[in-house]
Every structure is written in structure tokens, then in C-alpha cells.
Amino acid sequence: MEPIPRNARLVRRAYWLIRIRWIAIIGVILATFVAGRVLVLQVSVNQIALYCVAAVLTVYNSVFLILLNRAVKPNGERVFSAVHRIVSVQISLDLILLTVLLHFSGGVENPFMIYFVFHMVIASILLPAWESYLQAALAVCLVVLLVLLEHQGIIHHYCLKGLLPDCIMGDRRLIVVMVTVFTTTLFMIIYMTSSISTQLRDQEEAYWQANIQLKEKDKVKDEYVSRVTHDIKGHLAAIQSCLEVVVNRTLGPLNERQSDFVGRAQKRTATLANFVRTLLRLTQMRLSDKLEVHEFSLTETIADAVSSVESRAQNKSIVLTTAVGPSVDKIVGNKFSIEEVIVNVLLNAIKYTPEKGAVEISAVDKGDCVQIEVKDTGIGIPADEIPRVFDEFFRGAKAKKTERDGTGLGLSIAKQIVERHNGSIWVESTQGEGSIFKLTLPITGRHC
Amino acid sequence: MEGVKILIVDDDTDITDSPKAILEDQQFSVVTASDRVEGMEKFKAESPDLVILDVMMDTWQDGFEMAREIKGEPEFKDIPILMLTGVQDKSGIDFKSTAGDPTWLPVDGFLDKPVDAEVLIAEVEKLLAKA
Incomplete structure (x- = not known):
């Protein structure tokens, strides 16, 4: 799982809270409807007031959604x-709003009072x-x-007649006990969930920070490799030039x-130079964030x-065929890089x-993307x-035996x-029969 | 050094052929093999006076195994083995300090790749003199 920065985590959860509230609004409307009509309880709740509360909830949830959308646009703290x-x-x-809702539906007699617990967990x-803790207070x-x-008696009390045997508002002791239990429950819930969520938040943050550090260290490593390979490349070029003269x-x-020994030295130097060049290319690509794209003909x-x-194919008497679909044409990307991939x-x-084997390259239009396949009759991959x-x-072990020279970087x-290029590449292979390398590239440069 | 036979075993022919040329120049008779199996065959067929082994052949312990196999036979245990190594930096193991250990690494000497002609000749002569 990719770690998410603190900002993104909070934003994601803020949207989650808004989604939960939509569900709560539907719940309030349904509960009011069921209590009044379907169960036909003799509940003296003020239904109109409850629908009004649902309406208020809808209005402020929409307002908060707009505010949230506006707030997430700029970046930073x-x-x-x-x-x-x-x-x-x-x-x-x-x-x-929950207190108002309770007032119109029985006050402390309403079992929905327990819903305060959900808000405490969310907080x-x-x-x-x-x-x-302030929210609990x-x-x-x-x-x-x-x-x-x-x-x-300053405000009206709606008794839950029909649901409870009697109105408990008159029983002072029971009310005191209920409020005390309610208070301790809320604070206990906050204590327990806060302890867990603080721990999780800290872990998430540490995970995120560690990921940033790893990326930075990886970059330092790439810069180091890039410098070293650049230096090696210089010396190698000098060796190659000297050997060339001999x-x-x-x-x-x-x-x-x-002649035999100098020839071997030249060949091995060329192999190493190729390796160093490839390594340098890979490292520089990893270090560069930019990719210059333009429209070009894939065909x-x-x-x-x-x-x-x-x-190369002719040297091994390999039949190399191309089959590009008629609708495959221009795509957006970096032509030289894509050509490098295909090569x-x-x-x-x-x-x-x-x-005397066969290699076939094909390309087909898949709507938003192009799929390129390179099929061979080679040794296959275990x-x-x-x-x-x-x-x-x-x-691969067998690959090394078949072909000694290879960088493992291509x-x-x-x-x-x-x-x-927002594409993907994968391979399907049967050992001894051959492999098919498949790659998809989006036509517009965006994900397909 | 005529009549003295040396077997060089390495999977990289460019590596075996350079010491071969150096040693042949010193009048040694040199036989080469490119893997452990061929190495053991030639060892038995040619009865060399000294063996030069590469640490990494097909698997990275092939050279070790071959050294153990040779030294494990009482009749061959006095034949000096010189090991060529290019893996020291990669593995972090100080092979040189373990040379001569009869169970872990029963070889008589080590040389780093690439082989320096003078050092190779000196080391081969030293081991042959001891034997």
C-alpha cells in the first residue's frame, strides 16, 4: 500500500465524513417515516421538526462539501x-443537530441517544x-x-408513549443515572479510540516519512551511480581509443x-562500455522527472x-515480421524513448x-490505447x-547460459x-516454446 | 620449468587464456578447462602439478567444491591449488585469511583478478617449490 501524506489522509477522511452524513440523513428520514407511519407507534414525536432537521443536515452537508472542495485546491499546510x-x-x-433531533423525538428517553458514541469515534x-475531549464535553x-x-418545563418534552411504558422525565434519579452513564461512556470512548487512532496516525506518519527518506536516499544513490558510471565511461572511451589504434x-x-588477445580486450571493453552506457541511461532516466512528449506516428x-x-535477426537467420493494425497511427509520447523500448x-x-526461429512484432488499436506484442520462438522464461x-x-539462469553478454538492464x-508513459508491460512465456512481451501505451498519453 | 603441468579452470576463456599465455611463456605446460566437470576430468587425465581455480564458475561455490574434492583424496592432497578471485569485494569475505583451512577452503594461495604476470609467476613458483 502506497503511503499517503498527512494532508491527503485528512482530506480523504473529511470526504468520508460527508459521505457518512448523507447516509445519516437518509437514516433520519427513514426512521421518522417508519416511527410515524409503518409501526404506527403512539410516539408523540414532532415529525415535521424531524424532517426539518434532516433538511438542515442536507443543507449544511452540501455547504461543507463545497467548502471542502474549495479548501483542497491550494497545496501546503x-x-x-x-x-x-x-x-x-x-x-x-x-x-x-443530534440534540435537537433527540429533543423532538423523546429526549433522553430516545434510544438513539447512543448515536453520540458514533460522533465521538469519528472525532x-x-x-x-x-x-x-472538547467535543465530548x-x-x-x-x-x-x-x-x-x-x-x-422551559421547553416541551415529547414523551415516547408506546415505546416506553411511562414517561421517565419525572424520575429525577433515573435521569441523573442516565446522564452520568452517558457522560462516562463518551469520555471512555474518546480515551480508548483516541489512544488507538493517535498510535495509528503516528505510525502512518512515520511510514510516510520513512518513504520520503527512502526516496531521497534512492536519489542520492542514483546520483552517485550516475557520477561513477560517467567517470568509468570516460576511462573506457580512452581504453577503446587506444585499443583501436593497436x-x-x-x-x-x-x-x-x-591480434587475438587485443581483439578479445576490445570486445570485452565494448561489452563493458555498453553496460556502462545502459546503466547511465537508466540512472539518468530515474533522476529526471521530465518527459518531453509530442504526437508521433507509432507505425x-x-x-x-x-x-x-x-x-541482428539476419545474422541468426531469424524471420522478423511486422503486423501493424490499419487503425494504429499517432500517439502522444516521447518517440525516441518508445523506439528504445521496442528496440x-x-x-x-x-x-x-x-x-532459424521467428520473431513477430504486432500492434493493435484497443480504443484508448495501443497494444504492442513481440512474440518469439525462443528459449522461454521459467x-x-x-x-x-x-x-x-x-x-535468468538459462538466459545467461544461452547468451553470456547481457546487462540485465534492457x-x-x-x-x-x-x-x-502511463502504460504497462508484461510477459507471457512457456519454457522451451517462446515468449510474448506485451505492452500497452495510451494514445493520448493519459491512462487508458 | 619444462615438464611441469598446470591446470587452469575458469568459465571465462578470456581469463584462462591470459595466465595460460603467461605461464607458457615460462615454459610451463598448461591445460585449461571451462567448468568443474571438465576440470575434474582433465585433473584425473593430465595429473597436473598445480591447479589454478576460479572461485566463481557455474555456481559461486564451484571452485570451492572442486578444491575440496581434490584435497579430499589422499593421493592428491599435496597438489597445490591457487585460487583466482574477483569476488572478494562482492561477498565481503576475506578469502585470503581462510586459505589453507582444510575443511572450509583447502587451497594454498589466492590471486586477485586481473592477474599480474610477475605476481602469478612468483606465486606459482613458490607453491611448486613448497610441494
């Missing part, structure tokens, strides 16, 4: 404090512990005020053995990629396909190696490029 304020006010308003999840004050006003016999003739790019690997996948297929095929530096570069 201001979002957090704005959303935090909105959440805090919402919970307080909810408590007031503990969304707010710091001290604010949750507000809830207790509201209920005590309601009881006092109803008991003193191999070309510019300085005089070589005997057969000398032409596939043709270019195929022509650049044709000689890498094709070279990989040619490398691991025995002589099932246990398939998940690691795109890992950096990974080379497919990782391909994956990086495809993912940067």
Missing part, C-alpha cells in the same frame, strides 16, 4: 488547517485527542441542557596471438525499430531465439523467473519508459 477547521465545525454542528479518528453540556430545560595496426603489424517508429535490429524488446527476443524479468540487473529501461 493551509489545506490541512482549513480542512481541519471544517471537520471540527462539522462535528460540533452534528452534536447540536477521535479525525481530530487530535484534546479536541475530541460539548455533547455532555448539550444533553444536560436539554434535560434541564425539558425537566424544568587493433587497426596503425602502429605496426601484430602476430596472430597478439513509423515500429518500422524504424525493426529496421535497426534487422541485421530493447526486439533485441531481447532475437537474443534468446535460436537460429515461471519462477517471470516476476523478476523486469528487475534491474536480473538475468527490460528494466523498457519498463521505466512504458510506465512513464
Whole structure:
């Protein structure tokens, strides 16, 4: 699971609170309707007032939704404090509305009084512990005020006749016990849920911070690799230039053995230079956040990629065929990177396909995206190696035996490029029969 | 050093052929093999006076296993084994300090890759003199 920053977490939960309130509004309307009509209880609740409360809830939930949408637009710490304020006010308003709701439906006699507990849990999840305790204090004050006003006859008390045997408003002792139990329950709930949610919040935050640190360290590592490989590349180029002079016999003739050893050195240096170049390309790509995109013809790019690997296929008498669907045309992306992906996948297929085999590249239009497939009649990949095929530096055991030279980076570069284009790449393979590398690329550059 | 036979076992022919050329230049008779199986076959067929082994062959302990196999036979235990290593940096194990340990690594000496001609000749001569 990808860690989420603190702001995004709060915003996500703020929307969650608004969604829950829509459910609560439907609940209030249904409960009022059921109590009055379906059960035909002799409940002396004020139904019109209850529908009005539901209406008020609807209005302020809509207002908060608008406020929340506005608050999440700018970035930074201001979002957090704005959303935090909105959440805090919402919970307080909810408590007031629930008290009003209770007043019109039996006051402390109404079993729905237990719903204060939900608000306490929500407060503990969304707010710091001290604010949750303040919300609990507000809830207790509201209920005590309601009881006092109803008991003193200052406001009307709606008895739940038909649901309870008798109106309990007259029983002072029972009311005191109920309010005491109610108060302790709320504070206990806040204490318990706050302890858990604070712990979880801290863990989430630590997880998030650790992830940021890992990314930073990874970047430092990439910069280091990039510098080192750059330096190695320079020395290698110098070695290659010196060897070139000897191999070309510019300085005089070589005997057969000398020529053999210098030739081997040249070949191994070329392999290393290729490795270093590929590693540098991969590291620089990881370090760069930018991807220059433009519209280009995928059909032409596939043709270019195929022509650049044709000689390799011919050397092994491999039949290389292309089948591009008629509706495949322009896509948005980086032409050179996409060509590199296709070349890498094709070279990989040619490398691991025995002589006189076949490699086929096809492309089909899939609506929002194009699917490219490179199918070969090569050695195939064992099932246990398939998940690691795109890992950096990974080379399969059989692949190493078939072809000694290989960096283990070609497919990782391909994956990086495809993912940067919001596409995906995967492989299907049967050992001994061949592999099909499949990749999808969105036509517009956005996810398909 | 005519008549002295040396077996070099390494899966990389570019690595086996360089010491081969260096040693042949010193009049040693050199036989090469590219894996453990071929190495053991040639060892038995050619009866070399010294064996040069690569630590990493097919699996990274192939060289160790072959050294143990040779030293495990009483009749071969005095044949010196020189191990070529390029894995020290990668594994973090100080092979040199463990040289000669009869169970862990029964070899008589170590040389880092790439092989320096003078060091190789000196080390081979030293081991042959001991034997």
C-alpha cells in the first residue's frame, strides 16, 4: 500500500465524513417515516421538526462539501488547517443537530441517544485527542441542557408513549443515572479510540516519512551511480581509443596471438562500455522527472525499430515480421524513448531465439490505447523467473547460459519508459516454446 | 620449468587464456578447462602439478567444491591449488585469511583478478617449490 501524506489522509477522511452524513440523513428520514407511519407507534414525536432537521443536515452537508472542495485546491499546510477547521465545525454542528433531533423525538428517553458514541469515534479518528475531549464535553453540556430545560418545563418534552411504558422525565434519579452513564461512556470512548487512532496516525506518519527518506536516499544513490558510471565511461572511451589504434595496426603489424588477445580486450571493453552506457541511461532516466512528449506516428517508429535490429535477426537467420493494425497511427509520447523500448524488446527476443526461429512484432488499436506484442520462438522464461524479468540487473539462469553478454538492464529501461508513459508491460512465456512481451501505451498519453 | 603441468579452470576463456599465455611463456605446460566437470576430468587425465581455480564458475561455490574434492583424496592432497578471485569485494569475505583451512577452503594461495604476470609467476613458483 502506497503511503499517503498527512494532508491527503485528512482530506480523504473529511470526504468520508460527508459521505457518512448523507447516509445519516437518509437514516433520519427513514426512521421518522417508519416511527410515524409503518409501526404506527403512539410516539408523540414532532415529525415535521424531524424532517426539518434532516433538511438542515442536507443543507449544511452540501455547504461543507463545497467548502471542502474549495479548501483542497491550494497545496501546503493551509489545506490541512482549513480542512481541519471544517471537520471540527462539522462535528460540533452534528452534536447540536443530534440534540435537537433527540429533543423532538423523546429526549433522553430516545434510544438513539447512543448515536453520540458514533460522533465521538469519528472525532477521535479525525481530530487530535484534546479536541475530541472538547467535543465530548460539548455533547455532555448539550444533553444536560436539554434535560434541564425539558425537566424544568422551559421547553416541551415529547414523551415516547408506546415505546416506553411511562414517561421517565419525572424520575429525577433515573435521569441523573442516565446522564452520568452517558457522560462516562463518551469520555471512555474518546480515551480508548483516541489512544488507538493517535498510535495509528503516528505510525502512518512515520511510514510516510520513512518513504520520503527512502526516496531521497534512492536519489542520492542514483546520483552517485550516475557520477561513477560517467567517470568509468570516460576511462573506457580512452581504453577503446587506444585499443583501436593497436587493433587497426596503425602502429605496426601484430602476430596472430597478439591480434587475438587485443581483439578479445576490445570486445570485452565494448561489452563493458555498453553496460556502462545502459546503466547511465537508466540512472539518468530515474533522476529526471521530465518527459518531453509530442504526437508521433507509432507505425513509423515500429518500422524504424525493426529496421535497426534487422541485421541482428539476419545474422541468426531469424524471420522478423511486422503486423501493424490499419487503425494504429499517432500517439502522444516521447518517440525516441518508445523506439528504445521496442528496440530493447526486439533485441531481447532475437537474443534468446535460436537460429532459424521467428520473431513477430504486432500492434493493435484497443480504443484508448495501443497494444504492442513481440512474440518469439525462443528459449522461454521459467515461471519462477517471470516476476523478476523486469528487475534491474536480473538475468535468468538459462538466459545467461544461452547468451553470456547481457546487462540485465534492457527490460528494466523498457519498463521505466512504458510506465512513464502511463502504460504497462508484461510477459507471457512457456519454457522451451517462446515468449510474448506485451505492452500497452495510451494514445493520448493519459491512462487508458 | 619444462615438464611441469598446470591446470587452469575458469568459465571465462578470456581469463584462462591470459595466465595460460603467461605461464607458457615460462615454459610451463598448461591445460585449461571451462567448468568443474571438465576440470575434474582433465585433473584425473593430465595429473597436473598445480591447479589454478576460479572461485566463481557455474555456481559461486564451484571452485570451492572442486578444491575440496581434490584435497579430499589422499593421493592428491599435496597438489597445490591457487585460487583466482574477483569476488572478494562482492561477498565481503576475506578469502585470503581462510586459505589453507582444510575443511572450509583447502587451497594454498589466492590471486586477485586481473592477474599480474610477475605476481602469478612468483606465486606459482613458490607453491611448486613448497610441494
